[in-house]
Amino acid sequence: MKRAIYPGSFDPITVGHIDIIQRVAGLFDELIVLVANSTSKKYLFSIDERKQLITDSLIDPKIKVESYEGLLADYARDHNAHIIVRGIRAVSDFEYEMTMANMNKKLNENLETVTVFADPNLNYISSSIIKEIAKLGGDLTTLTPPNVHEALVKKFNKGNN
Amino acid sequence: MKRAIYPGSFDPITVGHIDIIQRVAGLFDELIVLVANSTSKKYLFSIDERKQLITDSLIDPKIKVESYEGLLADYARDHNAHIIVRGIRAVSDFEYEMTMANMNKKLNENLETVTVFADPNLNYISSSIIKEIAKLGGDLTTLTPPNVHEALVKKFNKGNN
Amino acid sequence: MKRAIYPGSFDPITVGHIDIIQRVAGLFDELIVLVANSTSKKYLFSIDERKQLITDSLIDPKIKVESYEGLLADYARDHNAHIIVRGIRAVSDFEYEMTMANMNKKLNENLETVTVFADPNLNYISSSIIKEIAKLGGDLTTLTPPNVHEALVKKFNKGNN
Amino acid sequence: MKRAIYPGSFDPITVGHIDIIQRVAGLFDELIVLVANSTSKKYLFSIDERKQLITDSLIDPKIKVESYEGLLADYARDHNAHIIVRGIRAVSDFEYEMTMANMNKKLNENLETVTVFADPNLNYISSSIIKEIAKLGGDLTTLTPPNVHEALVKKFNKGNN
């Protein structure tokens, strides 16, 4: 069985992430959307919130949502997954992903990273820009799934009171 | 009337910024140098200091110096400006500006971003490198306007006492 | 009066070119779409065909379609135009345009080059890829204006007979 | 069944191509190494020679070697393949592949392009550099498979007599 991992912070999931998940899900028998939880990063949403926002945005039974705290290369070995999937939007993404792919292969020689190009229409969308717009009160209705929109509004209103 | 906005942090204004302002001012009827004041960023100079340093460096009556705290796309709509101007020094700038231009058009469909290339002679000058050199006591006489030089010396001497 | 030049080979004009012309026309009092005719390049369409395809694709009276054979910097000086407009799709475009902008300013110090980013939806469209698809019999109905489509079909059918 | 296409000129196949084929073959049920034969390109090796050099370098029964002359997007549709695989070595490759992937999706909406990063050890190897070295009499023993080495020596010796 071909099991692939789509790792990320997903803080929060964007329409760019969803587009990539939907495009690559068909290529594999199982796709794990794997939410990173690093002790050295600050997230807007908790690990449970981030997982829930993903689960609510997807309905394909082939897609599982999991989280991890250690090395991705170890997680893949432990869960018998040999493929990492990543989306690339720009040259700066490309160099970062190439470095990570080479390092992950060094740490786990059975781990192959495949990349797909972000939809040009969604190329300028990232979790960080979405959070910045939400914080400044911008209109996100066409930029995020409704559940994420609602969560962002709640988060920033709460913060302001 | 063609009103354009040249947005930035200007912490502090550099000879690179001044060069771009002088080159593009003639292209439009009015140019607003718009100083960003984000609550999530730490600045060396206060918003009033940054505006004053710009005002003291420019003398063209067509150029106004303003500040804002919200979304640039909203500011442009509220002030009837349809053009954003940005300078580009390098490939990494280019990708960032493309992302921002696409997002700003998504948030305000009447907003066009035009870019000009930094003067090759000034290509290596940025606010952050100027601050770093000032902090380490380097000679800035040929790298900043005199008023900015003086402000930097004052700021870092004060910090050291 | 602010007169700008949008130079290129336009062999043939694409929807990417048309998008940029429509976006920048409003920024200037007059826009000259300037068709290069270099003796060292081989074109699919003659200079008259290329000009006609542009004229048929645009209807704004502010836009003029002209051609030239010499140095762009000289043409601009002779026609009292101080602005060159170029669209940028990718990092490789960016570096080429920066080089040309710097050289053009060296040859004509009153000449400023401003660039706009290609629409992400049209980012992958270029004259050369359109010609390649036409040659291989691909479907161009959504990729080119109808008059260009017709001209390409005629050109390649003629070539095959 | 998941059928993927690995297209290219393969003039001639390199150890970089072979590495990518071996790494991705396991991801799909069938992999077609598809040799482009464009009437507008000049090749060192004929289409039959190029196919033979590939066939002799690979032994996996899941891998087929085919050729085509038309549009890749049409070939994929006609052969019920929904995946294109490409290797990327550098930023310049990246931008070209992104353009082609977007265009191929426009021409065939069921066609997904996935990319893998070239092995850093093989990053500087390309068909064109191999041919240049062969032409200048350089030592290729560690840079190409033995059959390709032999074919190159034969080709350039013949040319010199």
Added chain:
Amino acid sequence: MKRAIYPGSFDPITVGHIDIIQRVAGLFDELIVLVANSTSKKYLFSIDERKQLITDSLIDPKIKVESYEGLLADYARDHNAHIIVRGIRAVSDFEYEMTMANMNKKLNENLETVTVFADPNLNYISSSIIKEIAKLGGDLTTLTPPNVHEALVKKFNKGNN
């Protein structure tokens, strides 16, 4: 005498740094590995630890290990060194190094920066990725010199208790 400086944070030294030092040492009469100690950066290892880890990794008497806190351009002037050496792994490194080289020449006109390309095999190795892997308990035996490996294990075990 040709004295060159190889500056960096070396927090900690990696096999990538060691490879560059060994390759360039032969080009000059003396090479100073110069460890930056900036008050505005947080390091994992103290300045003395970083110097010791370098000294323990190298044995060539032509190589000296020093530290500094001010401007690199001033250090070079004070120590009669006219050459800075830097390794480049990627496009993003390249633009940063070009900016720094131009600025350093502006601050000290006798200072030339020369760069060498990182070994492709070590291209994905950086101090920061090594620290991240160490922190997450990954296997570093083939990624760092033994003394650095030991120091990292000690540092993170200490941190966890």
Added chain:
Amino acid sequence: MKRAIYPGSFDPITVGHIDIIQRVAGLFDELIVLVANSTSKKYLFSIDERKQLITDSLIDPKIKVESYEGLLADYARDHNAHIIVRGIRAVSDFEYEMTMANMNKKLNENLETVTVFADPNLNYISSSIIKEIAKLGGDLTTLTPPNVHEALVKKFNKGNN
């Protein structure tokens, strides 16, 4: 003795080349400006003309001007030179040079490539753009050494008669 090679087509030598030669000559005991003469390239100037234009532009006795037709890696081995010097102007140069440096090291393990950044003021100058301007009758007085200027005028006038 440290002997370095600065290879190129030099068709013709530019002020960019001369700047790099003058900056790096001091780093080595001997610098060979090595003019490539490839049978598969078309040059404007013959190999003798190109060598003469270089010789007339330089006066440092440490600098020799030579030509070669084979592999650079072999030339270096035969002439006991272990260093190749190259100037880099842009990201696209960077990737090409990295590929060539890695390949040259593969072909000759004792051959190290060091690069310097082009002077930002000369960044947009290349042999090909100089030839294009000369061909179109542009003013080259500030863009090339006088002897090259004269040679270009002679070449293109001859061609036009």
